[in-house]
Amino acid sequence: MNYEEAKNKFISTWGSLGSLWGINKAMAQIHALLLISPEPLSMEDIMEELHISRGNASMNLRQLMDWGIVFKENKIGERKEYFTSEKDVQELAKQIAKERSRRELQPTIKILNDVSNINEDGSDKTKELIKQTKALHEMAETLDIMMNKVVGQGNNWITKALVKLVK
């Protein structure tokens, strides 16, 4: 496999993986491209490499910046904007975990909490609803703590120790 093949394989894999994880293909592909690019790229560069339209590039770059994993960069003496991705995968994971917690997990936790606090009326179905949503609530909170405190935090020794322990 030569460089071009490897690059394309990586970009398209990352792209289809992205959609499984709730971000769209173009967004994931732009991210993949920036991640392996030693130099910042302009919007023009990105459109060309990935064969996507200007609008598409613009919108997805914005989303990536909202996620905090892609940044604008300005070359002195140039009007054009350039983009780079967070290159440290530890930091990348931290940022992604943090955002997914905020966008998905926390709203879910709130609803699980509301639902699990309805009035116990003695019926089987109410008991089951309360029991199961309580259990999910507890699990979601554990997961939330993991995502915010364990992933990518400076205390990465925890992960290493854990992996050694269970491997």
Added chain:
Amino acid sequence: MNYEEAKNKFISTWGSLGSLWGINKAMAQIHALLLISPEPLSMEDIMEELHISRGNASMNLRQLMDWGIVFKENKIGERKEYFTSEKDVQELAKQIAKERSRRELQPTIKILNDVSNINEDGSDKTKELIKQTKALHEMAETLDIMMNKVVGQGNNWITKALVKLVK
């Protein structure tokens, strides 16, 4: 909030969360319904509760069984098939983690491995591609271990200890 409201809220929340996690809405809703149902339900019951067609119910039930989180059950003397979900959320998480590892993470790890092993040709871009895919490969393997060995395994004391440690 009464039982009906709470139930509907739970089902629709679980349904839209599902699509964020890569399974479709009907599938997630069927799962939610079975999770809080004290009795096994027939396909008819499910179609009625969720207002979905027979075909839809059939296909998504099959997928849930493929994921190993929903089971067929036969009532004696009855021809009809009934369905229940895995009720233990710990076991549920284990099963989901295992399947996602198998379906998504492991194929990705393989590709990251292939890509990170291309010939180093001395160019900056090749160096960067190798460096980044190696880092992602390592991270993906750590995550894979976590998903298969830590989540839901009998050794749940690990999770508890970890949460206490970092909370």
Added chain:
DNA sequence: TTAAACTTTCAATGTTTTTTGAAAGTTTAA
């Protein structure tokens, strides 16, 4: 056997999401 009771399949249809591209908007240099 047969036929009733049930489940599965799949082409057609409907829905949602993504993408395009051209017009509107913004910034900067002169």
Added chain:
DNA sequence: TTAAACTTTCAAAAAACATTGAAAGTTTAA
């Protein structure tokens, strides 16, 4: 100021994905 260089927005088109429902398939009781 103006106009060139660039970015953003958004309605319309395309693509992807989910759902329906009727026909085909399967199982079981008699």
